[in-house]
Amino acid sequence: MQDNVLLIERKDQFYILTINRPDALNALNNDVFHALDTFFTRLYKDYTIKGIVITGSGSKAFVAGADIKEFASLDETQGRMLSKKGQDILFKIERFHVPVIAAVNGFALGGGCELAMACHMRVAGNHAKFGQPEVNLGLVPGYGGSQRLIQLIGKGRALELLLTADMIDATTAHQSGLVNHMVEPGQEVNKSLEILSKIATKGPLAVSQCIGLVNAYYDKDVDGFEQEYNDFGSTLGSEDAKEGARAFVEKRKPEFKAQ
Numbered sequence: 001m002q003d004n005v006l007l008i009e010r011k012d013q014f015y016i017l018t019i020n021r022p023d024a025l026n027a028l029n030n031d032v033f034h035a036l037d038t039f040f041t042r043l044y045k046d047y048t049i050k051g052i053v054i055t056g057s058g059s060k061a062f063v064a065g066a067d068i069k070e071f072a073s074l075d076e077t078q079g080r081m082l083s084k085k086g087q088d089i090l091f092k093i094e095r096f097h098v099p100v101i102a103a104v105n106g107f108a109l110g111g112g113c114e115l116a117m118a119c120h121m122r123v124a125g126n127h128a129k130f131g132q133p134e135v136n137l138g139l140v141p142g143y144g145g146s147q148r149l150i151q152l153i154g155k156g157r158a159l160e161l162l163l164t165a166d167m168i169d170a171t172t173a174h175q176s177g178l179v180n181h182m183v184e185p186g187q188e189v190n191k192s193l194e195i196l197s198k199i200a201t202k203g204p205l206a207v208s209q210c211i212g213l214v215n216a217y218y219d220k221d222v223d224g225f226e227q228e229y230n231d232f233g234s235t236l237g238s239e240d241a242k243e244g245a246r247a248f249v250e251k252r253k254p255e256f257k258a259q
């Protein structure tokens with residue numbers, strides 16, 4: 001196992017995760033996935049943290065894809081397992097209870113674009129480039145890209161990116177809805193922390209349930225409207241909602257406790 005493939009920095013109530021394989025443009029190998037899985041499993045439902053930023057080491061790439069050099073020796077069964085494992089880890093990120101923002105500081109290709117799309121929002125440097133170039137390798141995306149790309153940019157645009165393997169620049173990604181905010185290179189993490197700081201002042205249980213409700217829309221086994229009235233009831237009955245109402249009446253900032 002390679003050390004330090006994922007740098008973990010705590011900053012106040014937030015964590016900044018840096019995928020750290022600059023010589024391979026931060027390609028996602030087994031060690032990176034293991035480190036991401038361990039981190040997101042360990043901190044699930046920890047309300048002392050308010051948000052996570054994921055970025056890439058250096059200024060050239062966020063993540064240039066799955067590690068192509070790990071593919072060569074794999075057969076069909078191993079390929080299926082690799083894809084399923086990657087999907088499961090990205091689901092953990094998508095379903096995480098606090099917001100996770102991808103600070104896209106360069107190439108976000110293949111598995112890198114898929115990782116960014118599994119995050120709740122994307123902040124891109126204006127030099128960033130996005131794409132799903134798997135067909136160049138005779139492959140389809142393996143970490144949920146064929147599904148999340150449609151959710152974010154629509155069927156026609158998703159098919160064009162998937163079939164041509166073209167890269168799009170940050171401006172096009174922003175106009176398509178793939179990117180929430182575009183910033184100067186080097187400002188991706190700061191802008192992400194600014195967004196997280198605003199969210200950190202809100203009711204933590206409500207924030208978590210909003211993430212779950214948006215995910216519910218895309219889950220064929222879940223009725224999002226039913227989940228909404230149940231979540232509305234449980235937030236309404238929470239201590240935080242009482243504090244929120246009290247603070248409104250007393251014209252002060254609420255002090256939420258995730259209870």
Ligand code: CAA
Nearest residue numbers: 023024025027064065066067068109110111133141142143
């Ligand atoms: N896997 C492994 N190594 C990678 C990599 C990847 N995805 N992307 C880049 N690297 C390595 C290169 O091999 C090179 O290493 P060496 O110096 O040892 O040769 C180093 O990173 C620098 O890359 P380049 O010399 O290629 O840099 P460049 O500036 O000329 O090009 C690039 C940059 C356009 C991003 C190019 O590196 C590239 O096309 N990378 C591959 C992108 C790709 O196809 N991604 C999809 C992977 S498949 C996938 O992700 C499947 C899935 O959904 C699960």
